[in-house]
Amino acid sequence: MNVVERSARRWATELAAVRRDADPGVVAFARAVLGTAAEPGDGVLGRVIAALGAVGAAEALLERNPAERLAAAVGEAAGDLDERETATGLERWLPRLDSDGFVRTLTQATRVGARFLVPEDPEWPAGVDELGIHAPIGLWVRGRLGALSRAGQARSIALVGARAATGYGEHVAMESAAGLVDRGFAIISGGAYGIDGMAHRAALASDGSTVAFLAGGVDRFYPMGHEALLSRIVDSGAVVSELPCGAAPTKWRFLQRNRLIAASSDATVVLEAGIRSGSLNTAGHAAALGRPLGAVPGPVTSPASAGCHRLLREFDAVCVVDADQMAELAGGPGGRGGSQSSEQSAPSGHDSTSSGGRIADAPPEVTRVLDALSTRAPRELADVARRAGLSTTEVMAVLGDLDANGVVTRRPDGWRRRRTS
């Protein structure tokens, strides 16, 4: 009997003893164990947890014969899973159950002050549950536990983008994050160099709440160059990961981390991203979840914005150019009026008109009468009508309105348009 088997048996006994109490501590313990067994987003484990509960799933994994135990339990649960799947799952999970490693993880978490959030906690970010069987099993949090919860923060928005940011992208990130904090939003991002870092920094500078999701354990800040920044985020927001302490970031974990950024926010906005930026993956998660997705355009001559343009072109991302539009995208109270506000009306079709100049969206007759008037020479009604291609009746009606508004004046020798500044 090796270390794993011994520990597994000890864990199982412990779990079995307290199972019926549904002790919150036991649920958290079970989820922490399961979180070390699987890579993020393991849908088979998600289904096992859905069928057996976290404690039941952990118990099953820690049995002497987990395959038999799982098969029976899954059978009872009226099979959303088949045996083949659970067998493959066990092949994945069992080799990673390591009680010594688990103790090291917990010790390290304690050392850095990380706490473990589970769906049963009031601070749990409700949005991530929409990931269904791909939802995180638990979240390790350094900082304010409530930074992610709806209760703690009215609204949150994910601001993401490429590490290879330009001055333009950094400017946009600064302005956007500051403007959204002013409108009461928490800023969620990935703590990376470039756009992510700028969004976090601007949020902190505006005394806002900001949350960084990491792809590895929260005990080691990644990237290393952002150690100071991430420490400041811990002080006034939170640094979060579904990976246990000690876990290294990998490409897979970055991709899965992205789903948490999208799922825990009310909207995702890509501020600047090249055609291969990882932030497009975050955008894909937001779209898959049916969350609002925005993209900030940039110069078409800048490859650093090509990913944003692709989102606009191919993935129905909404074009957003400032914090107001981003707030509106997220449906927040900070959005100042709808984008289709009457202040700016639609470009007109050929049945109506909009001017390109001073008098926006004047009715056709008004445009034509103004065209027909001079600011110098007064013109007779009939002359104005002929020039405008309108009947004198139509022209009289328009002139009456324009006169009332001080746009034209009537002289004994006809009508004249007033000079306007």
Add this chain to the structure above:
Amino acid sequence: MNVVERSARRWATELAAVRRDADPGVVAFARAVLGTAAEPGDGVLGRVIAALGAVGAAEALLERNPAERLAAAVGEAAGDLDERETATGLERWLPRLDSDGFVRTLTQATRVGARFLVPEDPEWPAGVDELGIHAPIGLWVRGRLGALSRAGQARSIALVGARAATGYGEHVAMESAAGLVDRGFAIISGGAYGIDGMAHRAALASDGSTVAFLAGGVDRFYPMGHEALLSRIVDSGAVVSELPCGAAPTKWRFLQRNRLIAASSDATVVLEAGIRSGSLNTAGHAAALGRPLGAVPGPVTSPASAGCHRLLREFDAVCVVDADQMAELAGGPGGRGGSQSSEQSAPSGHDSTSSGGRIADAPPEVTRVLDALSTRAPRELADVARRAGLSTTEVMAVLGDLDANGVVTRRPDGWRRRRTS
């Protein structure tokens, strides 16, 4: 009996004499007369022409008692019009019938070599007929009559934008027009300063066909600063207007001119436009006609691109960043493959993955196995599986593929990832 009445009677006699012959010259004559009577886009006259034909409509207007004549004719045509409308129409049109002015117009047209195109001509641009009762009555053309016809040119695209263009906008206009000419498109625009002028110039520089629609008569080029440019367009394309020679450009005529730019093109693209640019009116016409509408994004910090962003945000314009995408928008053969081409796949949701790096869109297992391998230390199969969170069976399948593709190597002591440049 004044000049108008005398001329009207003479014209009417002339028209009546030849009406049954449907002489193309008479049709053109009738349309030229009607074109002087109404402002562009007069829908009532459009309906009269639809009911009576151009010759019938001109005859009616030139009768001694046109109201009676129209009422009778409209009654016969089973009333798409009512008497009130035609009465107002006559009030508009009759004061502008002026045979001396008409003769001056024709003389001037002859002098500058302008010819008059009517819908019956093979060179007529079919697209403008989709304007229905707002279609132009005729078009005055200087240059190649065939420049607008489908026969003469495979495809055409309208490139429009603000007069107040930036260096960025001018660069985009140059690149777009040149690229579209290379793909066989004619470039249609409004001959204005800024974006329009740049689009024309680039088309000429690439030996392409280009057409400028003016808001006044084609005998006087507007703006005056573009006299040389418009003369060059006459030499290798066409300068076109629905207004007779001698007609001054007015705001109303600019707005109506825009409908012709949109209607005579396969697609309209706004290259750079502020929030109040007249080119948004052209975009509105394209949208109203159901024609493809594109907008080129720019820096959100540039007010000169705010109109383009508004089109993307509020009016479902397609984001286009280069000539390829514009050609595709217009459905031309120059478009190199669909935008949803397999070359660039979708940003993935949480059920799949896309990498942000070298190996784009690798399946999840591949990403995870690569994550689990080192380029330095070879690793045993079980170790790779545990690190990847996969079963050994799953890992073996992936390693087999990666080995075949030269991405990994097998050593006696395990698997190693190859270094790639």
